[in-house]
Amino acid sequence: MTRTTDIMGWGRYPRKPGQMVRPRTETEIRAHVAQNGIIARGNGRAYGDSAIGSASTLDMRAMNRMISFDDTHGQLVAEAGVLLGDVIDAFLPRGWFPFVTPGTKFVSLGGAIAADVHGKNHHCDGSFGAFVNWIDVMDAAGHVTRASRFENTDLFAWTIGGMGLTGVILRAAIRLRPVETAWIQQNSLVAPNLTAAIQTIENTQAATYSVAWIDCLAKGKNLGRSIIMLGEHATLSDLPAERRDHPFSTPQRKKKTFPFDAPTACLNKATVKLFNALYWRKGKQSTGTSLVDWDSYFYPLDAILKWNRLYGRAGFVQFQCVLPLDQSEAGLTAILTETAAAGQGSFLAVLKRFGVQDSKLSFPTEGYTLALDFPANAKTLALLDRLDAITLDHGGRFYLAKDARLAAATLHKSDPRMSDLRQMRLKSGLDRQFSSAQSERLLL
Structure with missing residues (x-):
């Protein structure tokens, strides 16, 4: 089945008209791959334009x-x-x-x-x-x-x-x-600023899972204040006696759906600041160890279907970079300072520690990665250009699965491997056959 429609990623920015093809068999895929400018698309959860074909998009669902x-x-x-x-x-x-x-x-x-x-x-x-x-x-x-x-x-x-x-x-x-159970032993910690957050994460690297929420509007001595959530898969012995007979049974989360595109005026510095302050206060009151079901620990945002509507019809963009270990604190300080000064706060400011990774193209490298969500508007795009420059100054690189607006020159300067990808594709002719709106924008 082929249809012409507006195609977009999870951030709903940008939107591009194009052909969407939904094959059901390998034979049907084979009938489409010979045309130029095609890209395969999964469930559309890449945030930007990486799963929008430059000519046609294969919906693989x-x-x-x-x-x-x-x-x-x-x-x-x-x-x-x-x-x-x-x-x-x-x-x-x-x-x-x-x-x-x-x-x-x-x-x-x-x-x-x-x-x-x-x-x-x-x-x-x-x-x-x-x-x-x-x-x-x-x-x-x-x-x-x-x-x-x-x-x-x-x-x-x-x-x-x-x-x-x-x-x-x-x-x-x-x-x-x-795993022995469907539960996670979560240990919540509070860090009053970025330095303390990084030190806490470094000191708890033995934990299997580690993630920090950052208040990206906090300034001064509170810059980078964070709630850090560590996790381990709970064993049978970790469960209370009444749960051990059914260790994979967890409470069913009620499905909720964000019902409409929120008005743009609802998402502003005041509302984000209020949310961050309340979330910080709640986090401070909830420190310590608790037993959390797998769905709540790994996928808190999945509890609200179509939560991307929160940012309105114009959509949102995400900035995600990784900074090398020896540049992480300085680079993160500069990014958070610039973000707080701009007043363009993010509800979803997430910090994680990456380990060593050696690969041809993958995003992670040893250091810290920060992800920030912003409404898609001119003020945001100007801020993100400044955050790009800070990332480059500190030797960082960018996550293509979250990108919707990066400049080609910025990407290639940050990550020389992307030029290797481009040369391989040019030499093999893959650039003509498999291309996305993102690959064309970024000269891949």
Whole structure:
């Protein structure tokens, strides 16, 4: 089925008219890949224009079959359109959970591989690609190649984090983690400023999961004040006696949906400042250890469907950078100072520690990553240009899965690997066949 429609990412900015094709079989995909300017799209959870084809977009959501599972090694073989939430629903009751998950369970496996998504445990486990055993990729001629760390290794390396620019990911084999329960032992800590937050995170690296919410409008001695949430998969012995007979049973969260596009005037410095102050106060009152269900710990935003409407019809943009370890505190201080001075506060200011990662294209590198959401408007775009400059000054780079407006020169200056990707695509002709609005904007 082919239709012409406005296509956008989760941030709803930018919107571009284009053809959307929804294949249901490998044969149907083969009929479309020969045309120029095509890109595969999972569940549309990339924030910007990375899953908008420059000419046509392949909606892979109908390619959503789970094929096999090896319960000895935890290997799942599934099609690219399977959602992470589908995997959890099927296998958590059997004692398995994804090794790495981003902040939403509504991402497809193909999207998770293409963006090489990371989670709260990168400092000890790495990114999603570390747990991909192999992938099947279709090229522009319709040929399917199986790639792994042991065969067709270049294709495998370019595809993990390659944003769909090497071909169409059809299916993959991923590894899951054995768990005893569906619960997380959460330890909440408070840091009065950025220096304390970084020190706390450094001192707690033994924790499997670690994430910090930052009050990005705090200034002066309170700059970067944070609530840090550590986590471990709870064992049977961690559960109260009444839960041990049903360790994978958790309370069902009521589905809520943000019902309309919020008026632009509702999201301003005053409302964000009030929200941040209340969230900080609540966090200070909730420190210590508690037992939290998996859904609440990993996916708090998924509790509200279509929460992106909060930013109004104009949408929102996210800024996410990673700064090398020796530049992190200085760079983060400069970014938070600039953000607070601009009064363009973010509800969703998230700080995480990355561990070492060596890969052709993936975003993470050892250091700290900061993600900030802002309403899409001229003031925001001007602020983000200034944050880009600060990131460059401190040796950082940017996350393409969240990008909607970065300049090509900025990207290539921050990450020389992107020029390698461009040269590989030009040499192989992939630039003509597989391209997105993002790849054209960023000269990839």
